Amino acid sequence: MDKNIFEDRILDYLDGSMDFKERKEFESFLNDNDSYKSMVNDIKNNIKLMKSVEPLKVSKNFEERLQLKIESLSLNNNDKKSFLSSSARQWIFSGLSIFGILVLSFLFFQPNSNLVIADEKIQNEQKTLIESPSKNSNDEQIKELDQLDNFNGSFVNDKQ
Amino acid sequence: MTQSLLNLSLKSSAMDNPFKLSDEKLIARFVNGDINAYKELVKRYQDKLFNFVMRYFNNREQAEDVVQETLIKLYTHAHYYKDIALFSTWIYTIAKNNALTELRKNKVKKSNSMWTDDGKLIDIASNEIPLDEKVQNEIAVEKLNKYLLELPENFRMAVYLRDFEEHSYEEISMILEIPIGTIKSRINRGRIMLAEKLKSYKE
Known part of the structure; x- marks a missing residue:
């Protein structure tokens, strides 16, 4: 299997969207090529790692700042209305x-x-x-x- | 929509079980004047959008500004939302556009530093930490984040939305406004690039 074709098929393999025959063919190719097998394993592990990452949180005063901005926006709109x-x-x-x-x-x-x-x-x-x-x-x-x-x-x- | 955001702690009776309401129902309620629906949407999306926008900037302050701008747009333009797309897709698209506008305004210098969970920037290379399993995992995550940031933006955002946020290809395609085939190709290529970078780091 050509390297480019192999790389194109990694996504389908990991998504489980290959049919039985294609999957068997792909896996036998991996078993014969350690470097490709290791690459697929690395990608699998990275995906697992990315899913495990704790999301960042916004600052504690985020909502307070948002509230102030919205209130000032409302005031500006009122000013604009009175001007109009x-x-x-x-x-x-x-x-x-x-x-x-x-x-x-x-x-x-x-x-x-x-x-x-x-x-x-x-x-x-x-x-x-x-x-x-x-x-x-x-x-x-x-x-x-x-x-x-x-x-x-x-x-x-x-x-x- | 002239409601005040004062009395944030107050909840209307309709919001007793906000988690039962879909995002789409919440925005419909907000358009009809229920400010608590807006507050619920802010709670649901502020961190998600923040994580998403951080992948554009790697700068906490700028990312928060962009998220705030996005949430203000939600406040002022909620009536523009059409029920043909998921609310999440719509709001992510606004955040992406705001982030890209901001990026165009000030080209952010790429930093070698990375953030910690509490938002402080650290220099990973200078940190010599005892390598127990937890710390190893933390460093792996930090390295992952670092190398993800080094990917070209097109690949980075596609990988992020798929592997961190677990969006469907269709949603990613709508958020980034790129055909599904291209999205799949970028995710695939981005993952391979990331794996190669991490491999070279380990070696």
């Missing part, structure tokens, strides 16, 4: 001021605006009359013309 609310107040104040100015401007210029609207209305009516005179007005015009003709006729007859 004051800036929000500034925005609202500015907005209201602008709105007030607009309302005042509208009230101040309102008469002129009405005049403009009235002018527009008159112009529209005139336009309507010129572009599309109503049937009634046509009839009236015809009537007037007829009356004028009649008048002219009667005037001529009188003369004769």
Whole structure:
């Protein structure tokens, strides 16, 4: 077995994920090669040792320090919130001021605006009359013309 | 989440049997405002994360700072946790990212010293201790830690998570954000490198 192939298979061997045939083949290879066998044993022992290591513990004041940090963080957040609310107040104040100015401007210029609207209305009516005179007005015009003709006729007859 | 951490000793009735609750249930409770759930998570993970981060730094103070930063992130960003992954995977990933950020900020000089169980740094080479079995074992552990630190980071963290913390390959893959095949290869290679270093030390 090639060294690289052997090394690649150590993990599977130690995990017990080889099938029976593969395991037997691997073990017979180990029995024939003392240096490889010793390497696998060393790895096994190291793993055992690593599992037995007592974990380190954080300092006694760790939780206390964490608590202080979190509390200061909360305070900062509150400061930030109050800052935000004051800036929000500034925005609202500015907005209201602008709105007030607009309302005042509208009230101040309102008469002129009405005049403009009235002018527009008159112009529209005139336009309507010129572009599309109503049937009634046509009839009236015809009537007037007829009356004028009649008048002219009667005037001529009188003369004769 | 504006709860105060004051009155740490107080426990809500829901936390009477905290060990019955999974990490995932605890974080769900914390998101819903139960500060005791957060405290329980801190208790469960502070040492684990500390041991994990120590493998990046070999510096107690820096490692504790990183763990604190991680636990603060848990406090402020708990609602970001999604139930699709194990809580442990999520929190280890945050700790790893914090550690890597910190490492980038200040490149820590490699030390020849090693720590003792109570966190004091000692120089193993200068210590001539009577070699009874217990001490021999302690020295073996210290040597193991020392040589583990000498491994390249990629191999070291994979071996640590597998052999010290006994995480599954899937979890390690998620924590380190590396495919499972690569993780297995790194663990295998890391173990071989460690064995070779320890062998040369014994000889």
